[in-house]
Amino acid sequence: MRGTAFSQTLSILEGLRNEHRVVLVARSRGQVDRLLALLREHDLPADPWESSLWSRRSTGKLPFYVLHGDLSTGFLSGELRLALLTEEELFAKGARHKPQPKSRTAPSSPPWKTSTWATMWCMSNMGSPNIEG
Numbered sequence: 432m433r434g435t436a437f438s439q440t441l442s443i444l445e446g447l448r449n450e451h452r453v454v455l456v457a458r459s460r461g462q463v464d465r466l467l468a469l470l471r472e473h474d475l476p477a478d479p480w481e482s483s484l485w486s487r488r489s490t491g492k493l494p495f496y497v498l499h500g501d502l503s504t505g506f507l508s509g510e511l512r513l514a515l516l517t518e519e520e521l522f523a524k525g526a527r528h529k530p531q532p533k534s535r536t537a538p539s540s541p542p543w544k545t546s547t548w549a550t551m552w553c554m555s556n557m558g559s560p561n562i563e564g
Contacts, residue, residue, distance in 0.1 A: 451514040456502045
């Protein structure tokens with residue numbers, strides 16, 4: 432997360448894990464191993480993703496799952512109780528994909544409406560910001 436200390440990123444991830452299944456997507460198998468080791472170094476449970484895990488039910492908090500794949504940006508779904516995040520979002524790297532140019536006729540959105548996944552999670556748990564003109 433851009434401008435966020437890694438300890439704060441870990442705290443946000445732990446908060447996400449309270450309510451969601453958290454899947455981290457890395458672009459290489461080496462990065463999968465790196466993420467698994469990094470999470471475990473911080474005493475956070477982490478497992479490589481396996482398709483059989485999706486149907487497994489658990490009564491406690493699930494571990495973080497790390498998956499090798501190519502995803503331009505993650506998402507958060509309250510309905511699915513799923514947070515899918517990219518390594519770029521975790522480490523504030525620039526995304527490899529260029530965003531589509533904005534339409535000249537489209538109204539610009541306030542910054543809080545185009546927030547990152549972490550901001551969306553914080554807003555859903557702490558309320559929307561009070562924006563007055």
